[in-house]
Structures are given as C-alpha cells and as structure tokens.
Amino acid sequence: MLRNEDERVRPVAWQRGFLAAGPTRAASVGIIALGVLSLVMAGLFAFRVGGTTGGVWLFWGTLLPIDVAFVTVPLLAASRLKRGAARRFWLSLGVSALSLGVGDLVHGLGSLQLVRIAPDTSTLIQNISLAIGSLSVLITMLSYPMGKMSRRVRTAFWLDTATVLAGAVAFHWFVSLSGKDELYRTNPEQFKSYVVQVLVTDGLLLLAAFAGFRVIFSMMPPMVRAAGVAIVTATAIEGVLNPNMPLPDFNALDPMYQHGFMFYIRLIPVQMITLGVLLGLRGIRDGMAAPTRQRPPGGRRYSTLPYLMVASVFGLLLVALYPLFDMTNNGLASTLAGGMLVGVLIIVALVVVRQLVSFADNAKLLKQVDESLAVIKLQERRLSALLQHSSDITTIIDVTSNFSYVSPAVERILGYQPEALVGKQAALFLHPEDRPEVAARIEELLAAPGETMSYQARYRHANTSWRWLEVISTNLIHEPEIAGLVSNSREVTEARELQEKLKHEASHDPLTQLANRALFNERLQQAAHQRRADDGPVSVMIIDLDDFKGINDTLGHHAGDAALIALADRLQGCIRVTDTAARLGGDEFAALLPATTAGEATLVAQRFLTALEKPVMIEGQLLRLKASIGVASLSQGGDVDALLRDGDSAMYVAKQRGKGQYAVGGPDLAGQMSSP
Secondary structure, eight states, rough: OSSHHHHHHHHOOGGGGTTTHHHHHHHHHHHHHHHHHHHHHHHHHHTTTTTTHHHHHHHHHHHHHHHHHHHHHHHHHHHHSOOHHHHHHHHHHHHHHHHHHEEEEEHHHHTTTTOOOOOOHHHHHHHHHHHHHHHHHHHHHHHHHOOOOOHHHHHHHHHHHHHHHHHHHHHHHHHHHOOOHHHHHHHHHHHHOOOOHHHHHHHHHHHHHHHHHHTSSSSSSSHHHHHHHEEEEHHHHHHHHHHHHHHOOOOOOOOOGTTTHHHHHHHHHHHHHHHHHHHHHHHBBTBBSOOOOOOOOOOOSSSSSSHHHHHHHHHHHHHHHHGGHHHHHHHHHHHHHHHHHHHHHHHHHHHHHHHHHHHHHHHHHHHHHHHHHHHHHHHHHHHHHHHHHHEEEEEEOOSSEEEEEETTHHHHHHHHOOOHHHTTTTGGOOOOOTHHHHHHHHHHHHHHOOOOEEEEEEEEEESSEEEEEEEEEEEEETTTTTTEEEEEEEHHHHHHHHHHHHHHHHHHHHTTOOBBBHHHHHHHHHHHHHHHOOOEEEEEEEEEEHHHHHHHHHHHHHHHHHHHHHHHHHHTTSSOOTTTEEEEEETTTEEEEEEEOHHHHHHHHHHHHHHHTTEEETTTTEEOEEEEEEEEEEETTTTTTHHHHHHHHHHHHHHHOOOOOOEOOOOOTTEEEEEE
C-alpha cells in the first residue's frame, strides 16, 4: 500500500532498476519485450519444437509470465494516476487480471500435471476466477463517467456502437455454428447445449464490448485509444476462441493442436490485452491517463464503421444462403428467393453508398459553417475587445429614444454601468439647457436615413456633475439589425472648459473680470441693432476714476490695482444682470444699459456715485474713491460712434466742473450736470 504522495509518484523498492526511468520507458521496453517474445514463440510453434507435448509446456510457460505482466502493469498505472475514475479503472483492471491469472495458474498446473487436480475442478476454479475478474472490470467500465455530450452526439454514438456490436455478435454466431452440421445431425441435444453456450458467450461478448466502447469513447478516457482498442479486440477474440478452442491440456488434447501454430493463435488474446495495458501505461502524462477527448480539426464528422459492419454481415448472409442458388437441390422457388435477396442487398448497398455521399456533403457544409462561425466569433471577440477598451462611448438609441445598447466605456466616462442605462430615455441624461437644441438636431437626423451629424452637449455624470461630450450620430434606423441611431461620444470637458476660459480671457479684463472694450463694443452693436428693430432706448455711462495717478504714485501699483477692482465691484453691484459693465482701459470704465432712457441712466449714475462714498481698505488705508461719469443716450437716427462720443464728452465735462459728478451729453441734454 502506498504510504504517501511521494511514493505514489516515485517507484518504490520493487519498481527500481527496470522501472527507475519512469513508466513511459518501462512501457516501451515492455512492448519491445512482448514483441520479441511473440516472434520467438511464433517460430517455436511453427517449427513444432518439442512436438505436441512440448507445445503444451511452451504455451503455459509463455501464458503465465504474460499473466504476471498483465497483473503488474495496471497496478503500476494506477500508482501513477491522480485519484479519480481513471485510477479506479486501472485498479479494477489489475484486480481482474489477478483473478484471471489465478484461474490460469490453477488450470496450467493441472494441465501440466504438476498438481493433482481433477479437470472438472480446475475448470470450475478457472470459471469462477473468470467470473470474478470479468464482473469486477465490467462494473467499473459500465459505471465509468462518459463526460458531457450533447444529446445528438450521445444518440449517434450509441446507435453506431449498437450497430457495430450487433455485427460482431452476428460474426461470432456465424463462426461458432459453421461446420456443426455433423453435430446437428448426430447429437441434437449436444447441439442445443452448444447453441446455448454460444448465446451466453454472445451475451458476455456484447456486454464486454459495450462497456469497452463506453470507456474508450468517453470524454475523459482512462487510457489512450490505441490501448482501449487492443483490449476490446482481445476480449472479442477470446470470445470467439473460448467455445471453439479450449486451452491445451495433456488430459484431452484437441485434434486441432496437432497443428503447432494453433498454440500461438490461442495466445493471441492474452498478448493483445497485455499490449493494451502497456500502451495505456505509456500514455500516462503528469498524472493524467489520456487527454480530453476532442474531435481533431478537419476530422470526419461521421463514422463509416457501422456501414462497414453492415456490408460484412450482408456478405456473411450471402455465404450462409449460398445453397439457395442451387436449382437442382432447391428448385426454382428457392433460387428466385435467393435472387430477390441479392437484389435487396444490392439496393441496400446503393442506399448506404448514397447516404455516405450525403454524409460527406453534409460534413463539407458543416466544415464551411464551422469556419464561418469561427470567423464570426473572431470578429465578435475583436469587436468586443475594441468596445471594451475604447475611449469613446458607443450607443444605439431606438425609435422610442431609449438606449438599446451602451458600450462599457460609459462606466469610465460617466460612471454608469452599461446595463443600467439600457431601456432608459437618452434625454434624461442631457443638461436641461441643451435639450431643446439637441432635440431639434435629432429630429432633423431622423428625417434623413443614412445621414450623420455631430454636436456637443452636457451629460449628467453618476456623481451629479456634468460632462461635455462630443457626439457623432448616424441614422441607421432603416437597418433591421440595428434599428436605431448609432452614436460615438468622446469626452471634451477639459477642451470645452479651456475653450470657454480662452473665450472669457479674450473678452474680459484679466484684472477686474469685467468685459473688455471688444466685448463692450460687440454688445453695444447688438443693442443698437435691437433698438432699430423695436425703437427701444439704449444708454451708456462712460466712467473715469478720479486721482488714479496719485494712488499709484503714493501707494504703488498694487494699491492702484486694488482701487480698480474695488470700483469694478461697486459698479457691478449697481447695474442689472442684463446690463454690461466693462473696463475700456487704464482707469476708464463703461456701462451699457439697454432698454434704458437717459433719465433712468442718471439714476444709475447717482446710485453708483453714492456707492463710492463708502471708503475701501487699500494697503492698510481707508480711501474714498471718486469717479466722473458721462451719460449718453442713443438719439433718433444716431449711431454707436456718436453715442460713445457724447458719453465721453459728458464725462470730460463732469471732470472739468468738479470730480465725483456726472454729466449728460447729447443734443437734447448737453451740458446737464449733477453731483451727489
């Protein structure tokens, strides 16, 4: 018994030397030795060395050592295997071989007259040993797991197996009963007993072959296929020889053993079964008995063996019914029946050939289908990999505006699981301010199958923030396989924020963050255009910070910047959100007041001057800022340039007449002044 895992892998004491190089080399040496022994014994039997008596001694002298190898090799194979069905199979085979070996030993000793034992007793012991050994291995083979097979494959396998086994039984029946005419005529009772023996042998042969096929063609076989075929073939040969050719015995030598080579024929089954177990041992790799069963690429998808068996049985049938063709003995009716039988056999043969041709065509088509499916699966894997690792989100929106597909990139960009978005309305994730524009664009796209459009919009992230996406959508609703709008979206949040920042910097003063001269002039033009459309009033305030040079000279430029920022804040607090406060340059500011009359603008100017009365802290000192303001309104038929000139002139008027005041310019109100 093995004591630990190390002893299971490495040869123990009795395995050293010949087996020290491992089971593969040991099996190879055993196969070579078996081949040499087979050739030597064939020569000795062929040349009748020792006559009939010598043949008996040679037979048993060869059979018993082979039995020892038959017992040893399965146990060695089991010791090299991991626990599982394959190891149990080899252990069972070893036990069966031991039982058969005991029976052969008893029978051999009795046959060689080395032990006094009655022939009936030795035969009984051998039969009991045969029954025990056969039952052991049959139970193991019948319970051996077949592995996962589809119902179609399993059904086809058993139908093919049943066909082959039925043919094998027919062959055995034909061989066993051929030439028994004399026995049938002279001793009917003995013939009936013989028929029963043949039927029992056929049953055992059928069961053994069935179990053998089940093991050989399982998904995880306990041995390589060549080993299984050798063992099953040996069992079949033994089933044919056993009732027709008993083991040689001094007490009752069968006349057929007068031909010396018949001794060798009787040794064939045990040689083949030993060859099988040696091949099985040689196939063991890394604790595995045989590789998982797989159909080789390009292999045949159907078996021709059942059809070959059908043809062979038909051939035997013709041989068995040959006497029907003798008109002198059987008359015309029997000959006609024989001719009809031949016609039936020819028709069946043609149908079989036609089916084999169809099988070949189907196999070719299936191969093409498999190749096409392989290409499709490869493309699917590639597409899946591209979508899985793509930096863009790929989506399909169906005709109901719901997501029907969302690629995995959405989790990385927007934080959602793809399956959580499928079936949801796409518009729910759009920023409310962007929905009208996107809806209009989508409506245009829906009316143009095959067309593509692009847009940028904000989409809600799973953390409730908003991300800018650039979306390229194509209308493929007319494609049945897609039936939706296919969109590729990439995040442009940083680019959009940079763009907005650059745009802001280009249109705003970097110090006060008020609009610069360019943006002020642009909005003034827009307000003037709107005034011409609806004849509404437009006013401006031109503002200059008084004594700004003195602040710079006495307190420094930092203080001057702080004064400008403070003035900008006070100005921003005195106008509406629809108005525009701007820094035109240096200490010059302006305010655009759309839909505001000159009188209303003076109220704004007054409010601004009042706000400046509150001192501001600059460089640790409280300073009271003052500003001169020129107010102007766009006159009937006037233009923007005139408006600015009027405002600028009024500002200078206010400055000349006293700082911290405002003046109103223009043809109607020129020269008007006021102070807080």
